[in-house]
Structure formats: C-alpha cells, structure tokens
Amino acid sequence: MLQxxxxxxxxxxxxxEEAHRxxxxxxxxxxxxxxxxxxxxxxxxxxxxxGKERIARFIADEQPPDAPASAQQAEWIxxxxxxxxxIYTGLxxxxxxxxxxxxxxxxxxxRSQGVRLAIATTTNLPNVxxxxxxxxxxxxxxxxxxxxxxxxxKRKKPAPDVFELALLQLGLPARACLALEDSTNGLDSALxxxxxxxxxxxxxxDDQQFVGAVSVVESLADLVTDDVTxxxxxxxxxxxxRALHNSxxxxx
Ligand code: XBP
Ligand code: MG
Numbered sequence: 001m002l003q004x005x006x007x008x009x010x011x012x013x014x015x016x017e018e019a020h021r022x023x024x025x026x027x028x029x030x031x032x033x034x035x036x037x038x039x040x041x042x043x044x045x046x047x048x049x050x051g052k053e054r055i056a057r058f059i060a061d062e063q064p065p066d067a068p069a070s071a072q073q074a075e076w077i078x079x080x081x082x083x084x085x086x087i088y089t090g091l092x093x094x095x096x097x098x099x100x101x102x103x104x105x106x107x108x109x110x111r112s113q114g115v116r117l118a119i120a121t122t123t124n125l126p127n128v129x130x131x132x133x134x135x136x137x138x139x140x141x142x143x144x145x146x147x148x149x150x151x152x153x154k155r156k157k158p159a160p161d162v163f164e165l166a167l168l169q170l171g172l173p174a175r176a177c178l179a180l181e182d183s184t185n186g187l188d189s190a191l192x193x194x195x196x197x198x199x200x201x202x203x204x205x206d207d208q209q210f211v212g213a214v215s216v217v218e219s220l221a222d223l224v225t226d227d228v229t230x231x232x233x234x235x236x237x238x239x240x241x242r243a244l245h246n247s248x249x250x251x252x
Pocket of ligand 2: 008009010011012181182183186
C-alpha cells in the first residue's frame, strides 16, 4: 500500500532553476567576479548537484583568473553561496516561482487521505521553506513529516543518501513510498534507495533518459487526461499514483 510520497524540489515541485541561475549570476556580480552562467552552461553544470559543489566544479574546470586562491576557496564559495541563497529566497518570496501544475492539488489530497509527505532535495533548507511558505501558506513546512535537504547528507544526489535519510525520518520501508523526481541524478538517487519513482520532465531535463522509472510524464497533470480541477484533480492524481504503485506490487 502506498503510504508516503517523497518529493524532489527543484524541477519537480516547481521550475526553480532559472531563479537559481539568476541568483548565482547576481551573487557573482556582487562578488566582483566576471562570471555569467548562460542557459547552455547552466544545463551542463546541473550535472553537479548542490550550489557550492557547482561553483567548485566551474572553478576547477574553467580556472577563471579571478577565482580565489585554492587555500581560501572553500570558505569563499561558502560565503558566496550564503548570498546566493538570500537572493534566491528573495526571488521566490517575490513570487517569481510557482508550483508546477497539479502539485498543490496532489499535496492537499494526500494530506486529506492520510498519505504521508516528505521531501528529499539537494537544495538548501531556506530555499525549500521559501517555496513552500510562499506558494502554500505559513504552515506548509508542517505538511511534510520529513524534509531531507542540502548539507544534511554528505553525498548529494545521485548518491541515495538524501532519500535514505527521508525514509529513516518517515520510519518506512522504501517500497511503501513513491518518489517524484525530474532528473537522472534524482532518479538514480531514489532508485539507489530502493524507492519506486515517477518522473516529471522539467525544462532542464527534458532530453534525459529515465531508465528504471515507474512512469515518465511531461507534467504531473498529464496523469489525468480529462478536464478536472481543484480537489477533484488532486484526488484523481493520487488515485493514479496509487495505481502505479500497486502495479509494482502485482509485478513482484
Ligand atoms: C537541485 C540542485 C540544487 C539547486 C541549487 O537538484 O542541484 O543545487 O540547483 O540549490 P535536485 P543550492 O532537484 O536534484 O535536488 O544552491 O541551495 O544547492
Ligand atoms: Mg530536481
């Protein structure tokens, strides 16, 4: 029986990466480095999960002349990333990012039907909070029994650690849950933890191959083809996810 849904954040709950990209670029400008990540470069850099790790990889690969000396680099990146997080959460709070279609309806339906909710994400906790509070209201962090985020684990996606932490916090076996993801890094992380996974493609992952996913759709809302909205949509989405989960049980 499906007991919990475990959501990725970036690309799954919302198309956040353009706001992240803007926040990185603004933080670079403020820090006085002449770096600008355009969309093709950012798409390549998204292979590295975690903002601090992404900046470190950029410096290692590009060796920009205005990068800090290697002895100071980790501290410099950490400071820059704190500023990036403040810029990003500000953009979210101003309403620049919205939940993807069907997400709010599904969360409400799951809560009303006793399906537990969790988050497993590479992004920082303040980013999760700003998105949930801005789009769902001041109590929304409390909707989720487990929020495994950012540096709570040592190894970020595609390692399974963040999903394993969410399972531990839920106290559930992997097969009682369904993960929702948008990227191969996320899919590999969830599958590595043994959690069956539904993929909703996102703007930066639409050309990825999702081997091993239970289902791959353009948008969660595509799971329901007729024109329903609100509570009805949420209930129907949950039914579809339950059916996908049950079909796995039947398969073995
Ligand atoms: C998301 C990420 C994050 C964000 C930036 O991946 O990789 O790094 O882009 O967040 P996923 P931070 O959706 O697979 O969790 O800057 O806070 O790290
Ligand atoms: Mg994602």
